[in-house]
Amino acid sequence: MLNVKIQHFGYTEEIVLKNLDFSVEKGTHISILGESGCGKSTLLKIIYGLLHVENGTVSWDDNELLGPNFNLVPGEPFIKYLAQDFDLMPYISVADNIGKHLSRRFMQHRKERIAELLEVVAMTAFAEVHVKLLSGGQKQRVALARAIAKEPELLLLDEPFSHIDNFRRNALRRNLYAYLKKEEITCITATHDSEEALSFSDEIKMMRDGTFIQTDTPEALFQNPKDAYVASFFSDINELEIDGKTLLLMPHQLKISEDETAIEVEILKSYFKGSYYLVEGIFNNEKVYFNTNKAFEKGEDLFLKIDV
Numbered sequence: 174m175l176n177v178k179i180q181h182f183g184y185t186e187e188i189v190l191k192n193l194d195f196s197v198e199k200g201t202h203i204s205i206l207g208e209s210g211c212g213k214s215t216l217l218k219i220i221y222g223l224l225h226v227e228n229g230t231v232s233w234d235d236n237e238l239l240g241p242n243f244n245l246v247p248g249e250p251f252i253k254y255l256a257q258d259f260d261l262m263p264y265i266s267v268a269d270n271i272g273k274h275l276s277r278r279f280m281q282h283r284k285e286r287i288a289e290l291l292e293v294v295a296m297t298a299f300a301e302v303h304v305k306l307l308s309g310g311q312k313q314r315v316a317l318a319r320a321i322a323k324e325p326e327l328l329l330l331d332e333p334f335s336h337i338d339n340f341r342r343n344a345l346r347r348n349l350y351a352y353l354k355k356e357e358i359t360c361i362t363a364t365h366d367s368e369e370a371l372s373f374s375d376e377i378k379m380m381r382d383g384t385f386i387q388t389d390t391p392e393a394l395f396q397n398p399k400d401a402y403v404a405s406f407f408s409d410i411n412e413l414e415i416d417g418k419t420l421l422l423m424p425h426q427l428k429i430s431e432d433e434t435a436i437e438v439e440i441l442k443s444y445f446k447g448s449y450y451l452v453e454g455i456f457n458n459e460k461v462y463f464n465t466n467k468a469f470e471k472g473e474d475l476f477l478k479i480d481v
């Protein structure tokens with residue numbers, strides 16, 4: 174189990190992380206969700222042992238990890254950290270990059286392991302290609318495979334799918350997270366992709382300005398965001414004043430009503446989203462967003478009811 178307690182941390186006098194106290198059970202997958210610059214990468218770097226934290230501790234199974242001031246080579250051997258810059262070797266093949274940390278003493282085992290990893294990241298066809306010839310997304314897939322090659326106990330992923338196109342991303346995410354679960358590899362992912370956090374985590378920690386503002390299961394966080402900021406990570410958000418009360422509602426919680434209700438909306442625009450339309454309207458001089466299965470024309474009037 175990982176235990177992290179950080180009273181505060183900054184690169185300069187400015188505080189970047191504060192009041193963090195959490196643990197991660199073996200085999201679980203935590204997502205740290207937050208906007209750019211809120212401190213996600215900094216936290217991963219501290220856990221891995223790249224940054225020294227004066228006011229705090231990081232421990233693994235009750236052993237304190239001492240960090241870069243005490244280790245000749247920064248970073249713990251049982252942890253792998255996949256940084257945003259993949260740190261690959263450009264002039265050797267994909268297969269050799271993936272096998273970089275695998276022993277050459279058991280060549281057959283090494284070969285089989287590389288083949289297995291190539292399949293996890295759907296890069297088998299590129300095994301012999303030099304990394305410098307790959308696209309950004311392909312490099313990211315190689316870096317992912319290399320990070321799990323030696324089965325770390327703890328895997329830290331920093332925006333692991335940011336360069337990978339939608340077409341491959343879903344299959345790759347399913348493959349990777351299923352593999353980590355099977356091998357009971359504990360994983361912390363830093364991301365600003367709420368869809369990924371919702372679908373693949375056991376727990377989401379919402380980070381804002383260097384601290385966690387809400388921690389919960391994906392379902393609970395989505396259904397009960399503590400404020401408009403948290404909710405806005407998951408969808409457009411409506412803050413409606415009705416009968417003197419402010420209600421925080423997501424677009425799917427508003428439905429078209431045949432009856433005249435308190436929410437009379439004038440349509441501004443319909444956005445096609447594939448399986449539904451997101452419709453923008455005006456209610457009480459405020460924008461309101463709701464989902465429908467057909468588009469509406471600008472200027473149409475209709476009523477909405479709340480369906481929570």
Ligand SMILES: Nc1ncnc2c1ncn2[C@@H]1O[C@H](COP(=O)(O)OP(=O)(O)OP(=O)(O)O)[C@@H](O)[C@H]1O
Nearest residue numbers: 184185189207208209210211212213214215216365
């Ligand atoms: N080496 C550094 N020296 C000084 N300040 C830094 C350094 N690295 C990061 N920072 C600052 O620390 C804050 C947190 O940065 P961090 O990279 O942890 O955010 P992040 O949430 O991971 O952002 P992103 O999603 O864009 O990667 C930012 O204000 C950033 O400018």
